[in-house]
Amino acid sequence: MAFLLHALLCIRSPHSYSQVLGFFSPCWGPDAKTTAFLLCRTAAYGLGTTAEKRSTLACHARSRGGRARHYVFALPHTDRPSRLATASRGSAAYPSVTAFTSLFSHFLSRGVDQSCRRASPGQQPLCSAMKVYLTFDVEIWCNGWDDLDGRFRSSLERYVYGRSRHGDYALPKTLEILDGNGLTGVFFVEPMFAARFGLEHLATIVGLIQPSGHDIQLHLHPEWTDEIRPLVFPGAIRKRQHLSHYTLAEQCTLIALGRKLLADAGAKIATAFRAGSFAANADTYRALNICGIRTDSSLNAVHPDSGLDLRGGIDFFHPVEIDNTLVLPMTVFRDGTGRLRPAQVGACSFAEIRMALESAAAIGVEHFVMLSHNFEMLKPDRSAPDAIVVRRFQNLCAYLAANRGRYQVSTLGEQPQITSQGAGTALPHAGLLATLERHGEQALRRVFARSRT
Ligand SMILES: [Zn+2]
Structure with missing residues (x-):
């Protein structure tokens, strides 16, 4: 045929x-x-x-x-x-x-099997494409909390556009590469800064991301809370970095506020969530349940602040349901030396990511969650492209685009379905050469980090 x-x-x-x-x-x-x-x-x-x-x-x-x-x-x-x-x-x-x-x-006319699992009872699955989520945490920082008003304009330029003489390597280049490969990203956008500096800046971010069909979901860095006037609740006067530092009621207030800010800026209603610094705790899932957010990606097994009061009782490596919220943890794989590694564009060689993807698909992983940021293709503290990370991301997108039959790059607009019991399944892995490639690249990045381009 x-x-x-x-x-x-x-x-x-x-x-x-x-x-x-x-x-x-x-x-x-x-x-x-x-x-x-x-x-x-x-x-x-x-x-x-x-x-x-x-x-x-x-x-x-x-x-x-x-x-x-x-x-x-x-x-x-x-x-x-x-x-x-x-x-x-x-x-x-x-x-x-x-x-x-x-x-x-x-x-x-005979019905569409949208879950892509089985055509009818008794048949083998016809489609085994692993879902891959290209997630981007989009946030703005002002290099500290002093003189925010003086620093905000330049920070906005760097974190939203990342302008350089080579091009705009923050959101514009990220979107250009995704769109050029026909891929859709999940952008967890941090909106709290807009309560301090104005909704129009958040609307600018939404306007860049949403028109071409990418997913906008809620990311929350509560470090901004004490910068907002009037105070969103009495205890907000004290700066607290992580969501896990807030009470259940305060978390509910912050999540609702973040969701409203995104909606007021023109985004579709957020249906998925990621805590800043992956610092969710058990109360976060109670709060998400109360707020009606049913999908989360806040657990990261290798992040020291992630799910501290959930450790030992929750599987951090596979999808799990907590308080009516489906949690897709950040994908973690074993690198060539056996160490755990998050599937992050800035933290892995392309060879490692490719091998982890191949390995995950081979062992039946259903959902592969990757991480990047709006500023991840930029050199630290500068609006100049990091050529190594740019190349990684280009290679990754080209690879996913060329292998659509194996990897289904997906969004979280609709809640993912979990059909397999992941607990106990081996982790994806990468080979030693792929990991050595990363070590070589990271050494080069350190050498070139100070070079002017
Ligand atoms: Zn973040």
Whole structure:
């Protein structure tokens, strides 16, 4: 079947194969009889809105004995059948695709398995793509708490734009690389600074991120709390760094305030949360439950401030439910020396990340949570690009884009589903050479950190 489809694309399409490939790219499934096809709506074909151009409609076809029997359609970025209809209309001008759109319609009428697990009882899973979350903690700092008003403007420029003579390497470059690879990120945006300096600055951040379909969720650094006037609660006069330093009632107030600030700045209602410095505690999950936030990514097994009163009782390595909130912990893997390492762009070589991804997929990990920041491609304390981290991120995005059949880059707009019991499962791992590569890169970064570009 795959060969027929290839032939059809080559012979009947008015475009070159490479052009068509961008629109309708086939990839191989887990066995010789299984073929997966990814239908990518791209700007070149004039389909849909800007947000929809970034959407990927994936069709997974299982073929037996040369005849396709079972089909599953996965809609990674949307669950609205209307978008499928849009795709059908848009592709009607291309004869080679028309056959497939009618196929989509046929199976759409029979129901879409959006969870991409099983076509019907008794069958094997047709799609085993691991969900990968490219999460970015977006925050603004003023290099201390003195002279905030004097420092804020330059801090805003650095943390939002990261301007340099090479380009804008904070949010603009991050978004450019994601968009260029057709990937969607999860941006945990810290809004509390806006209660001090004005909502328009937060609206600027939302305006950069949200229009192209990326996810905006709530990140909270309560260090800002005592800078806000009037005080949000009587005890706010004292600076306390971590969310775990606040009472349950205070955490509820802060989470509600952060969510409102994001909404007032134009963001969709946040449905997921990450505590600043991963410093959530048991009260944080009670507060999230009260506030109605059902998804969280605040646990990090290798961060010393994360979940201190939950240690020993909660699995920090696999998805877990706490007080009606689904927690997707930061993914941690074993590096080439056996040490635990967070899957963070600035803290791993690309080879380590790639091997950790491959290893995670191989052992059946369902959700792989990666971390970066709005300033992670910048050199410390300067608005100049860190070429090594930039290259890592470019390589990572290109790798994920080239392996869509294996990795489903996802958002948290809809609550993830957990189908496997992760506890006890081995951790992903990377090889020694990959870790040595990181050590070499980090040494180079230290050498070049002071160099002027
Ligand atoms: Zn943070």
